[in-house]
Amino acid sequence: MGDIKKVVLAYSGGLDTSIIIPWLKENYDNCEVIAVSGDVGQGTELDGLEEKAKKTGASKLYIEDLNKEFIEDYVFPTIKADAVYESKYLLGTSFARPIIAKRIVEIALAEGADAICHGCTGKGNDQVRFELAIKAFAPDMKIIAPWREWSLKSRDEEIDYAEAHNIPLKITRETNYSKDKNIWHISHEGLDLEDPANEPMYNKEGFLELGVSPEQAPDKPTYVTISFEKGVPVAIDGEKLGSVEIVKKLNQLGGENGIGIVDLVENRLVGMKSRGVYETPGGTILYHAHNKLEEITLDRDTYHFKQQVGLRFAELVYFGQWYTPLRKALSAFVDSTQETVTGDVKLKLYKGNIIDAGVTSPYSLYDSDIATFDEDEVYDQKDSAGFINLFGLPIKVQAKKGLVKE
Secondary structure (H helix, E strand, C coil): CCCCCEEEEECCCCHHHHHHHHHHHHHCCCCEEEEEEEECCCHHHHCCHHHHHHHCCCCEEEEEECHHHHHHHHHHHHHHCCCCECCCECCCCCCHHHHHHHHHHHHHHHHCCCEEECCCCCCCCHHHHHHHHHHHHCCCCEEECHHHCCCCCCHHHHHHHHHHCCCCCCCCCCCCCEEEECCCCEEEECHHHHCCCCCCCCCCCCCCCCCCCHHHCCCCCEEEEEEEECCEEEEECCEECCHHHHHHHHHHHHHHCCCCEEEEEEECCCCCEEEEEEECHHHHHHHHHHHHHHHHHCCHHHHHHHHHHHHHHHHHHHCCCCCCHHHHHHHHHHHHHCCCCCEEEEEEEECCEEEEEEEECCCCCCCHHHHCCCCCCCCCCCHHHHHHHHHCHHHHHHHHCCCCCC
């Protein structure tokens, strides 16, 4: 291991990466460790991080503000695709990893590092997401993944290691959920959540971080109107806001009303099922509003095909394949469908529910003159007989041949 003299570490200051710094120095000949934290909205989790990183052996810490780029170049394209993994997961951790890894590579190359290190476990998805991004921008860079090398086998043993090395932690053995937080969401895994039979303790103090449970939400609904231009949210209640401000504002409104709490047993890329609880209040509102606007602005065939594209897009994001030709090609298709996805969506937020309260668009394909049940002069109902005869011709031929089965 003597050829490794400088390592750039993806550093969050959590349990895993806190102990990795001294572990790297012990196991890689006292190599220099440069810590990098990608700020994608972790908030107070970044407080005191530089002091902690240096005290545990890092030579320096980069904290890179990636919030705006994260929302505009990764989150919004995924919303435009209506990409949701396994019908529930809004990909909060998934699309944050590529942008962080990309910046880490840029710093590693600038610093002349010999290797990049991450704290992802050998059971999780994030190891794939980080390493595919690293391979995309530094294909020959050595990657160190301590969870695939060290003798530690559990989070309890990690805590033992931290205590033995006098590394301060913000968690205890009793509150040792595995969490990932950014501006878009927070995930909770581990402890009692590892048994799907256990109901999550939503009302336990300190469990939910971005909002309240539906039971604790106000008895009065909150109305909000979101304006979109070409599939991108640009205003809330008529006030133009930046991308980061829009997500923060909707996180606040959604959190207050118990919106966006998901309990999911998902299929990980590595083959196992895992259970997690996700809080995505603002994101849940944005997905709902965007889809509602597409209902009136996209034609049937495009809308239906786009639903298929959304499933594949979600898999690519979840699997860490952001920097691939297919993802780029699908985004190009999605962007072409968003030319008319402009308008306003009014929603009612009430105790965990998002209730449609009206949608308008200058490009609406909904024509009340055609759709009305009252008398109209634009639709001749007699025309439907010929359409049905032609549309039903194949099944009629099969029936005459005795080929139709129940």
